[in-house]
Amino acid sequence: xxxxDQKILRELQCDGRISNVALAERVSLSPSACLRRVQELERxxxxxxxxxxxxxxxxxxGFAAYVLVGLSSHTKAAQEGFERAMSVAPExxxxxxxxxxxxxxxxxxxxxxxxxxxxxxxxxxxxxxxHAITSYIVMGSPKDERAT
Amino acid sequence: xxxxDQKILRELQCDGRISNVALAERVSLSPSACLRRVQELERxxxxxxxxxxxxxxxxxxGFAAYVLVGLSSHTKAAQEGFERAMSVAPExxxxxxxxxxxxxxxxxxxxxxxxxxxxxxxxxxxxxxxHAITSYIVMGSPKDERAT
DNA sequence: GGTGAAACGTAGGCCGT
DNA sequence: ACGGCCTACGTTTCACC
Numbered sequence: 199x200x201x202x203d204q205k206i207l208r209e210l211q212c213d214g215r216i217s218n219v220a221l222a223e224r225v226s227l228s229p230s231a232c233l234r235r236v237q238e239l240e241r242x243x244x245x246x247x248x249x250x251x252x253x254x255x256x257x258x259x260g261f262a263a264y265v266l267v268g269l270s271s272h273t274k275a276a277q278e279g280f281e282r283a284m285s286v287a288p289e290x291x292x293x294x295x296x297x298x299x300x301x302x303x304x305x306x307x308x309x310x311x312x313x314x315x316x317x318x319x320x321x322x323x324x325x326x327x328x329h330a331i332t333s334y335i336v337m338g339s340p341k342d343e344r345a346t
Numbered sequence: 347x348x349x350x351d352q353k354i355l356r357e358l359q360c361d362g363r364i365s366n367v368a369l370a371e372r373v374s375l376s377p378s379a380c381l382r383r384v385q386e387l388e389r390x391x392x393x394x395x396x397x398x399x400x401x402x403x404x405x406x407x408g409f410a411a412y413v414l415v416g417l418s419s420h421t422k423a424a425q426e427g428f429e430r431a432m433s434v435a436p437e438x439x440x441x442x443x444x445x446x447x448x449x450x451x452x453x454x455x456x457x458x459x460x461x462x463x464x465x466x467x468x469x470x471x472x473x474x475x476x477h478a479i480t481s482y483i484v485m486g487s488p489k490d491e492r493a494t
Numbered sequence: 495g496g497t498g499a500a501a502c503g504t505a506g507g508c509c510g511t
Numbered sequence: 512a513c514g515g516c517c518t519a520c521g522t523t524t525c526a527c528c
Contacts, residue, residue, distance in 0.1 A: 199404075207400060214362050214396035217503060231514045233505065246399040248362035249494075252355060256347075256392045264412075264444065264451055266482075281488040293489040296412065296482040303412055303482055305492075334414075334444040334451055340429040341441040344453075344492045346394075365522060379495050381524070 206235055214248040259307040261314055267302040268330030276327040283325055289317045347392065354383055362396040407455040409462055415450040416478030424475040431473055437465045
């Protein structure tokens, strides 16, 4: 992975559907050489894949919150039960197992606050072993490289 | 936005570089009809763009932490100064302005714990108006739809 | 929404460095 | 080992039905 590869990855970050000839031109390479590099990055796993980026608002995901969750039980069964519930909940887009005063950090996306409240009471509130919930409502994201 | 559009978006979520003919086949449409729908989704802003997904480990981003930051000053100047510092820091991949006991939630990615410690002391520690820092180190992410 | 045809891009073989 | 050139093949993209 040299500077040229990084330049290629930067371009694919901005536009993942750029044509190979345009990409080659941007990084000052011939199309064939450029394609070989991209394919090598895909083969070796540096490139995991490509995905579309959609507008959260237009997808009914205009509201976002981060939620710290504390479990009263630290058994494997309790963790697996909670993780299963989160993986099934469509509002939960991220579920991180963290080290510290809480066990989990969630990113929850919904249409609005009332829909979030429903998730809070009906999904999180009904989970056994959940003994602490702290919500941080996102008011804005001055930087979000994972979304752009 | 009907069911067909959502089907198209789901396919583009899995593979953002799928060819139009393959996409058309997957959603049972002719290539031209499919392309028109995709272009309309792009034109109306439902589709924001396309991005490559890279392996964090292979990019020297194997370590991740979430950081709650409290500011001692709530003036516009203090906020803008902090946000500017975060937008410049390459380790900070997300900076969210939140409502609650803290002002900001960051997602920080680095190669390892020692590099994170350097960021913690040299970047966050030197910021004025920062009076509270709480780090949550990510041990795993059972669900992360924004990364896949 | 489907069809067809021209313009364009892809992908692999081959050669030079 | 890596970049550039060439070419058959597939894809995109448009006017038109």
